Amino acid sequence: MDEFLASAGFTDGFPENTTTLIYGPPKVGKSIFCYQFAYHGMSINEPCLYVTADEGMKQLQQNMIDFGWFLQSFMDEELLYIIDSISSLSGVPIENTSTYTLSKINDPTDLMVKIGLGTRFVFKKSNEFRSVFDSLTTLFAFNPEPMVIRFLKTYLRRLKEAGATVIVTYTEGVTDERTEKTLKSIVDNLIMFDGNYMTYKSNLGFIGTVEYEITDQGLVLGKGEIL
Amino acid sequence: MIVRIASGITGFDSLTTAGDDLGLGLGGIPENTVTLIYGPPEVGKSNFCHGFAYYGLTQDEPCLYLTTDMGINEISQNFKDMELVLDEYLENKMLYVVDAVSNDDESAPYDWHQSVSVRNPTDILVKVTSGARSISQKNPRLRGVIDSLTTILESNNEMLIVRVLKTYILRLKEAGATAVITYTEGSSDPRTEILIKSMVDNIIRLNGKKITIEAMKGIGRKEAHYQITERGIVIDGNDD
Numbered sequence: 140m141d142e143f144l145a146s147a148g149f150t151d152g153f154p155e156n157t158t159t160l161i162y163g164p165p166k167v168g169k170s171i172f173c174y175q176f177a178y179h180g181m182s183i184n185e186p187c188l189y190v191t192a193d194e195g196m197k198q199l200q201q202n203m204i205d206f207g208w209f210l211q212s213f214m215d216e217e218l219l220y221i222i223d224s225i226s227s228l229s230g231v232p233i234e235n236t237s238t239y240t241l242s243k244i245n246d247p248t249d250l251m252v253k254i255g256l257g258t259r260f261v262f263k264k265s266n267e268f269r270s271v272f273d274s275l276t277t278l279f280a281f282n283p284e285p286m287v288i289r290f291l292k293t294y295l296r297r298l299k300e301a302g303a304t305v306i307v308t309y310t311e312g313v314t315d316e317r318t319e320k321t322l323k324s325i326v327d328n329l330i331m332f333d334g335n336y337m338t339y340k341s342n343l344g345f346i347g348t349v350e351y352e353i354t355d356q357g358l359v360l361g362k363g364e365i366l
Numbered sequence: 367m368i369v370r371i372a373s374g375i376t377g378f379d380s381l382t383t384a385g386d387d388l389g390l391g392l393g394g395i396p397e398n399t400v401t402l403i404y405g406p407p408e409v410g411k412s413n414f415c416h417g418f419a420y421y422g423l424t425q426d427e428p429c430l431y432l433t434t435d436m437g438i439n440e441i442s443q444n445f446k447d448m449e450l451v452l453d454e455y456l457e458n459k460m461l462y463v464v465d466a467v468s469n470d471d472e473s474a475p476y477d478w479h480q481s482v483s484v485r486n487p488t489d490i491l492v493k494v495t496s497g498a499r500s501i502s503q504k505n506p507r508l509r510g511v512i513d514s515l516t517t518i519l520e521s522n523n524e525m526l527i528v529r530v531l532k533t534y535i536l537r538l539k540e541a542g543a544t545a546v547i548t549y550t551e552g553s554s555d556p557r558t559e560i561l562i563k564s565m566v567d568n569i570i571r572l573n574g575k576k577i578t579i580e581a582m583k584g585i586g587r588k589e590a591h592y593q594i595t596e597r598g599i600v601i602d603g604n605d606d
Contacts, residue, residue: 165563166581193565198539201398205368205583229536230495276564280528310564313557355584 154341155267158295158305160323163332168353169308170194172332173273174203175357176306180269181213186261188220188270188303190254192244192277195226196233206357214238217264220257224250225277245281247290254294258301266302274308275322284318292325368584370394371507371544374421375414377590377601381577384584396583397507397544399567400535404549409574410594411548412436415513417598418546419461420450422509428460428501429509430543432494434484434517437468448597462497464490466517484521487530495537502541510538510545515562516553524558532565577601 153159153176161169170193177187191199199221200210213219217238224242226233235241238260242253261268272294278287291307298305309322311331323329331338337360338348350361372379372394383393395401395418403411412435419429433441441463445452455461459478466484480493501508512518512534519527531547538545549562551571563569568582572592577599579588592601 165560166569195536195540225532225536228533229540231540274564276561277532280525280532280561310560312560313564353586 153304154328155304156299156302157327157342158299158307158325159328159330160326161306161308161330161332162311162323164312164334165310167332167334168351168358169310169332170202170273171206171353171358172330173271173306173308174206174208177219177269177271178203178208181218184218184265186218186220186264186268187213188222188254188257188261188268188298190222190224190250190257190270190272192224192272193274195229196221196223196239197226206355208357217260220261222250222253222257244277247278247282247286251290251293255297258298258303261303262301268301268303270298270303270305272305272307274310276308276310276313279314279318284314288318288321288325291322295325369397371397371427372421372425374417374419375599375601376417376597377592377603378577378599380603381588381590381601382579382582382585395544395546396568398539398542399583400510400539400545400547400565401568401570401582402547402549402563402566403570403572404551405572406552406574407550409572410592410599411550411572412513413594413599414570414572415511415546415548416441416444416448419509419511420445420452423455423460426460426505427507427509428462428505429455429511430462430464430494430497430501430538432464432466432490432510432512434466434512435514438463438465438479439468462501464493464497466490484517487518487522487527490518491530491533494534498537498541498543502543506542508541508543510543512545512547514548514550516548516550519549519554519558524554528558528561528565531562535565 161172163169177189180187194202203210210219220238222240222242224244227241227243233241240253242250295305327342329340336348337351340346346366347363348366349363352359370392379393403414405411419431422429442452452461462478464480464482466482468481482490482493569580571578571580575591577590577592590601592599
């Protein structure tokens, strides 16, 4: 992803130790961006704390296999720590492992505790790591909006302090306008996906836009432009 | 490569054949995903479900069918009109119907037919879950149908239904199912509509003339004309 951003004339890659909100309508590639971001990081030995709220572990693995990205070896190397906040709804018993923890989507307190544990685990591996939260949309479906905002503020602050580069996804239009504004204001950078273009906006006033396509190798960026 | 299962809709599988298919003709609906079929009323959303469910049955894939607009007898009659007979599948437990329309006393006397109230989403979820479990014990794959989500949304708190739907999707996927869900566009709050779209894997819109594949794993946007005939939906050649 970083090379893509750089080669497309964005910045010198993805800004380290910042928080970024990825947003846009459903089915435009936000989750794929997360897969790619996490996978690329792990392939250059940067660990990842991955909070999955939309898909359970099994589906997440399957989705990534569709692109030819296999997680098992990263899990064996303990580069990947997954917090699965949704599988408990499936009613199927699943066991925690040293790098896989279950939480509950309707219990932000429990989720925050698990995130704390996960952060410590990943932080011990490297103080440069990535963190993905995919997606806030499900969190909003199961919790009151102000609670999600409070949760997110704590999450972003803690992860940033720990040295993480954080991305969080959100489906535009599922909450109150004011909530959406707040969401956009508490992160450092915004990336808007619209199905054809992604527009990047950093807190330093940098704005760029780039064409993209979803292929069987993930997102491929086309021509970019700095605005 | 993404595994796809035959949809049972004439013309659909060739429309959804991926570019790298090498002429194998392996189009269809991506296996173990959930597809939203939406659009205005009376454009063939239920017909799509019927075709999808029936084709699965003929391929020995059982089906868990949640119906809220047509009772089991009406569905059976619809199939008979298409010269398809459901009785055998109901008798040999291939078709499991969760019926939110028929009352207990008027429903057909099949074991695998459960009556529920559309106003009781928890009960629906319990029955759907137990249905999915009993089917998946014997079969690695199955098909799931909800026709339609609109009726359930109309009778309940929308956010509650969004959460129930999320749970349904997780459980069905866990059971190995490939599911389709119908929804009448504009029938709920715009936010709810976006939430529903965000929870499914594939999105198909029918408008009475054209079928638009707005999103589907592994392929881009596709569009084609279709007709509703006595034998179900028939999609014309690819317009693109």
